[in-house]
Amino acid sequence: MATTTGLRTITAAVARAKGEPFTIQQARIRGPKADEVLVRVVATGLCHTDLIVRDQYYPVPLPSVLGHEGAGIVEEVGPAVKDLKAGDHVVLTYGACGHCNACNGGHGAYCKQFFGLNFGGGDLEGRTAIEDEQGRPLHDHFFSQSSFASFALARENNAIKVPHDAPLELLGPLGCGIQTGAGAVINSLKVRPGSSFASLGAGAVGLSAVMAARVAGATTIIAVDVVPSRLALAKELGATHTVNSREVDMIEAIRQITDGGVDFALESTGRPEVLSQGIDALGSLGAMGVVGAPPLGTKAEFDINSLLLGGRTIRGIVEGDSVPQVFIPQLVQLYQQGRFPFDKLVKFYSLDQINQAAEDSTSGVTLKPILRFAH
Structure with a gap:
């Protein structure tokens, strides 16, 4: 060669x-x-x-x-x-x-x-x-x-x-971007059939997460954004509910949809206030993935007891925690099947x-x- x-x-x-x-x-x-x-x-x-x-x-x-x-x-x-x-x-x-x-x-x-x-x-x-x-x-x-x-x-x-x-x-x-959103759902959070999932942000990463949550079998899939066209596309791609956080209280809306709090959520906006709100929207034993990238040194605040008392978890995720040699061909196959x-x-x-x-x-x-x- x-x-x-x-x-x-x-x-x-x-x-x-x-x-x-x-x-x-x-x-x-x-x-x-x-x-x-x-x-x-x-x-x-x-x-x-x-x-x-x-x-x-x-x-x-x-x-x-x-x-x-x-x-x-x-x-x-x-x-x-x-x-x-x-x-x-x-x-x-x-x-x-x-x-x-x-x-x-x-x-x-x-x-x-x-x-x-x-x-x-x-x-x-x-x-x-x-x-x-x-x-x-x-x-x-x-x-x-x-x-x-x-x-x-x-x-x-x-x-x-x-x-x-x-x-x-x-x-x-x-x-990168699509692997990140989809991998966060499938590889990192391990969203399971019958569960609830919220995508906090409906950009390319967040909508990739919505599609992956549908593939994974989640039965309640919530897309949160402030842009109506993105929320409409989220419904087309598999979201069962949408929340315009500019118009309603995101935490209360998610709690109502899920009867108390969501099982899994993914924060893709990079906005610390969205992360804090998302933690409060988790149900007991809920898990939050973080992929949004703010400037280095950005801090977020949350009540430690909201994690402690509900057994909730937060984890950072890079590149959807994927093995690309395995995951990228899987995504290609899902696309060719019309499922992604x-x-x-x-x-x-x-x-x-x-x-x-x-x-x-x-x-x-x-x-x-x-x-x-x-x-």
Whole structure:
């Protein structure tokens, strides 16, 4: 299997400075080494995390090529790659070392090297693989992919093979946002048949959780949001009840629907007051998952006795606590069976429309933007 030391010209969207628009420019990327794969990106999702990194909620160095929901076709593989080959269709997901205790236990989202592999701005030694046309390095390896570019370098363990008959341009968001919402329900909270579930937030992650709760057999599925169009879509995707928290008291509404409190809830807004309210809406022995990402240092308040006396639990969840090699193909299969219609969340944009896509995502006009590449 061939590798190259040459550089390939690519088109990339670059985040240059805090809060500034992405710029589209030509750049160069090296070929794959060791267990790396070079992927021709067909499309990539735009996620809330890309925008909060652009805005420096997390200290990722800039200028940087972001993007972490890529899908594409393997172009070239490194000499240590075992199971992937040129021509394979892949979804790119988060980076994990593959050999620490968490990874060995099937919990790669809690990898000892997670922050460095996904937010470090380069590989674990600080090296980058992309340079601009003047030969200056651009920070990359974002989520071990940096897929806001026409070609991306990933590792074999975060390039997940998917069937050729699945719509590749649609699948990128399975690598992060949709995997997060669905995995939180199925893998982390383990929502069970006949139970009640509330999604606090009806964005792409929250609606993915709604769809997963239906797959898991929950019989009361509540979507909470302030945008009526999102609540209407939630009903279409499997919610049995909706709550507009701008119009009614969310806690009281959930307690009435569930006769005392919900069994499971997922907080995806990143708003601490929503988390606090959600805890109070849990029933006895209820469990709350937290996936919303506010700025570092954000604090939330709640009455400790509301946890203690009701036996309630709260847990943080990264990437739906999934094993991507198993979970992403399962989500693809559910989609192909018509049981997980995440395509209803999506709107396509070209790469040069990335700033419009970001604006539409922030304003709520678009739930899940996907950027398509013209090769």
